[in-house]
Amino acid sequence: MSKFWSPLAGSLEPYVPGEQPKDKTYIKLNTNENPYPPSPKALEAIAAAADADLRLYPDPTCDALIQEVARCYGLSPKQIFVGNGSDEVLAFAFAAFFDPAKPVLFPDITYSFYKVYAQLYRLTPRLIPLDDEFNIPVGEFTSGGDHGGIILPNPNAPTAKLLPLADIVAMLEANPDRVVIIDEAYIDFGGESAVKLVPDYPNLLVIQTLSKSRSLAGLRVGFAFGSEELIEGLDRIKNSFNSYTLDRLALHGAVASLQDEAYFRETTEKVIRTRERVARQVAELGFRGTESRANFLFISHPSIAAKDIFLRLREKGVLVRYFASKRIDNHLRVSIGTDEEMDAFIAALRETV
Ligand code: PMP
Numbered sequence: 001m002s003k004f005w006s007p008l009a010g011s012l013e014p015y016v017p018g019e020q021p022k023d024k025t026y027i028k029l030n031t032n033e034n035p036y037p038p039s040p041k042a043l044e045a046i047a048a049a050a051d052a053d054l055r056l057y058p059d060p061t062c063d064a065l066i067q068e069v070a071r072c073y074g075l076s077p078k079q080i081f082v083g084n085g086s087d088e089v090l091a092f093a094f095a096a097f098f099d100p101a102k103p104v105l106f107p108d109i110t111y112s113f114y115k116v117y118a119q120l121y122r123l124t125p126r127l128i129p130l131d132d133e134f135n136i137p138v139g140e141f142t143s144g145g146d147h148g149g150i151i152l153p154n155p156n157a158p159t160a161k162l163l164p165l166a167d168i169v170a171m172l173e174a175n176p177d178r179v180v181i182i183d184e185a186y187i188d189f190g191g192e193s194a195v196k197l198v199p200d201y202p203n204l205l206v207i208q209t210l211s212k213s214r215s216l217a218g219l220r221v222g223f224a225f226g227s228e229e230l231i232e233g234l235d236r237i238k239n240s241f242n243s244y245t246l247d248r249l250a251l252h253g254a255v256a257s258l259q260d261e262a263y264f265r266e267t268t269e270k271v272i273r274t275r276e277r278v279a280r281q282v283a284e285l286g287f288r289g290t291e292s293r294a295n296f297l298f299i300s301h302p303s304i305a306a307k308d309i310f311l312r313l314r315e316k317g318v319l320v321r322y323f324a325s326k327r328i329d330n331h332l333r334v335s336i337g338t339d340e341e342m343d344a345f346i347a348a349l350r351e352t353v
Helices: 007-011 040-051 063-073 085-097 113-120 165-174 228-241 248-259 261-284 306-315 339-350
Strands: 080-083 104-108 125-129 150-153 180-183 204-209 222-226 296-300 321-323 331-335
Touching: 040 248, 063 080, 063 248, 080 085, 080 228, 085 113, 085 150, 085 180, 085 204, 085 222, 085 228, 113 125, 165 180, 222 228, 261 296, 261 339, 306 321, 306 331, 306 339
Parallel strands: 104 125, 104 150, 150 180, 180 204
Antiparallel strands: 080 222, 204 222, 296 331, 321 331
């Protein structure tokens, strides 16, 4: 605690991002990045944007990108918000829609940033424990009660499990006066998106990102889809922070990426195929895992501690994440890399278990 810090700064427990080693020799399966490069069209657009007009401020309305997102997802531009990565969109959404006087509901376990934002905005989380199979107990989110809103990822992180759309509809209908935020960071790897529900539910906000299925984690672009009322709420918060938000490179790269549907399909299908193959191989090595609909596996070994496996893999040049706490007992989270990277992971694992 520093005497210069405000009580708020002193009270925070900031999020600790996954390790980004400088040493490029690691096979990096620890932060759910896409192993394939972004669309070549996005790279061209970013290079062209860097050549032209970088001395000028970007368009504060992000109009061209919003138009492209609207076209891509079949919504009106007024139902779309864009931000600097979905983490920023999430931060704005917490500020815009959750009332500090009431608890905000989210699953436990889930994306650990939610707790950090709750702290930052002085919200009280009401954590809803998963069942023994890591399922979200949907009934806890549909039984009314005096709460201030709901947020959950679908698929959930780090469990990789998907909720069917019918469960999201049940949550929306049970909470017509509260905002339900569905964080779809991983939806393109085999889930059914709730974006199609946006026209019917004014209380639904869906958040997506270009970081995972579009291979643009370094560009920092995220979206929200919702009723005009909700998008206006996000704009109020955004314009109270930083009226430019996205830089010129991000605006141009994001548009070109969204236009390259064929490349997007090809690379996401490759990730899914590799995931299914690796899921079978780790099962053959004795691991148990959830059924993943994301670009990572959530697995545990019945007799070897996750931390030990993590350390042994690390020695062999393969970086994964491990969880070994009261909240998440003895699990590994392994991002899906290229086929070659996953072959190396399996080979290293064989020598480990
Ligand atoms: N939501 C979830 C569930 C995530 O796992 C992540 C990535 N760690 C994000 C949001 C944030 O992604 P980004 O800010 O790169 O869009």
